[in-house]
Amino acid sequence: MAGREQEPQPSGIPGLRLRLDTELDEIAEHLRALADAKDRLQNLLEAVLAISRETELPVVLGRIVTTAMNLVGARYGALGVLDDSGEYLEEFITAGLSEQERAGLAGVELPRGRGVLGHLIRHPEPLRVVDIPSHPASAGFPPGHPGMRTLLGVAITVRGVIYGDLYLAERQDGRPFDRDDEDIVVSLAGAAGITIENARLFHRIRDSAEHFQRLLLPTLPDLRPFTGAAVYRPATAPARLGGDWYDAVLLPGDVCAAVIGDVVGHDMRAAAAMAQTRSMLRALLYDRLTPPSAVLRQLDRTLHAIADLPVATACLARIEPAADGWILRWSTAGHxxxxxxxxGRRAQYLHAEPGLPLGVSIEHHRPDHIRPLPPGSTVVFFTDGLVEHFAHGIDEGMADLADLATAHAHLPLQDFVKALADRHPGDGHDDIAVLALRTPPRPGTPTARTA
Structure with missing residues (x-):
């Protein structure tokens, strides 16, 4: 600069050492910047993996907010989901508020998308605000709202359409959000859009699979003088068509036949095999003179002769009138x-020789079992999804189910099976079928229509 003397630079060894120290400091600074960038990239990858593991949409949305907060060290976070018009928020998921702060907002209407939030809706480019109250679009905060000055907002798009906006406020270190924060949240928002779409696709596939599965299962007929109830629940995994099935028919002479089964597999082949097996067994159920074991053997032979179907388990039973109550006759094929x-008694399992599953050996003999039933008894047939859990053995799940059934035995039968399906000890990774039959007070006693 004119008029100013240039300071002399050190020369010789001291000057060389000074220049070397300066260059080393610059290199160290670059290395720190590279390390920080690497850490942020690693954190971003871990964050993307974390949100992509979720399949339930409400969980996905909440995970996106908390993950973004962790990435940039924000104290508060929110995700506003747009309505069909794309102009207003119809859902607002928040994170970071303390219990006291949430109590202060009790009764306050959720944001609809006005003020600075609305600015991002109308202008979906990333938004960084150093002082929210000073922003031209600011409309102020409602009473009880915690104080906020800094904001980072990023739009989330799904298939090219803006799904909602991600809002972050107040960095923990008190500094405003910077360009690095913006870049990493924009990257997260891109992955979030894919995860949201996957979650919505998951729900569509699961709903379709469940609808298809239910079409294959029967509506129980009028089983008077018995009461019958059944419930089916699909697995939590997407598109896992199940092989669980049940059926019940009333035979002449106040005899009720029932069956429950499970075809191995969770695909279209298993569902088709279930439908074929149930149809053939429905025809065989009407032969009340043939013992259940012989019916299962005939079914096994028929399945073997006409199709290459997967292995299946089944339990076939008949409840017949007796002089002082009822008799349960049953046989099982690996079920x-x-x-x-x-x-007035605790639930108990009717343990007996189970026999081989269907599709293993057509020469195997399965034994028949007989058990007297007092009037007013309830017999529950179920598939293994009700009791299987990855964290413990099936015996523990069965014991928990017996406790659950005992606790709810007083309920009307449809409410009873629903309680078992809602509160079951299984882990949800397999579909569930429950069929329950309740005998009338005594043979020949009329009862209400099937529940």
Whole structure:
């Protein structure tokens, strides 16, 4: 600069050492910047993996908010989901508020997309605000709202359409959000859009699979003088068509036949095999003179002769009138035992020789079993998804189910099976079928229509 003397630079060894120290400091600064960038990239990858593991949409949305907060060290976070018009917020997921702060906002209407939030809706480019109250679009905060000055907002798009906006406020270190924060949240928002679309696709596929599965299962007929109820629940995994099925028919002479089964597999082949097996067994159920074991053997031979179907388990039972109550006759093909609830007693399993599953050996003999049933008894047939859990053995799940059934035995039968399906000890990774039959007070006693 004119008029100013240039300071002399050190020369010789001291000057060389000074220049070397300066260059080393610059190199160290670059290395620190590279390390920080590497850490942020690693954190971003871990964040993307974290949100991509979720499949339930509400969980996905909440995870996106908390993950973004962690990436940039924000104290508060929110995700506003736009309505169909794309002009207003119809859902607002928040994170970071303390219990006291949430209590202060009790009764306050959720944001609709006005003020600075609305600015991002109308102008979906990334937004960084150093002082929210000073922003031209600011409309102020409602009473009880915690104080906020800095904001980072990024739009989330799904298939090219803006799904909602991600808002972050107040860095923990008190500094305003910078360009690095913006870049990493924009990257997260891109991955979030894919995860949201995957979650929505998951729900569509699961709903379609469940609808298809339910079409294959029967509506129980009028089983008077018995009461019958059934429930089916699909697995939590997407598109896992199940092989669980049940059926019940009333035979002449106040005899009720029932069956429950499970085809190995979770695909279209398993579902088709289930439908074929149930149809053939429905025809065989009407032969009340043939013992259940012989019916299962005939079914096994028929399946073997006409199709290459997967292995399946089944339990076939008949409840018949007796002089002082009822008699349960049953035979199983590798299936879990029925659960019996006698009036005033704890639920107990009818453990007996299970026999081989269907599709293993057509020469194998399966034994028949007989058990007297007091009037007013309930027999529960179920598939293994009700009791299987990856964290413990099936015996523990069965014990928990017996406790659950005992606790709810007083309920009307449809409410009873629903309680078992809602509160079951299984982990949800397999579909569930439950069929329950309740005997009338005594043979020949009329009862209400099937529940």
């Amino acid at each position: 879990l035992p029925p659960l019996l609830l006698s009036p």
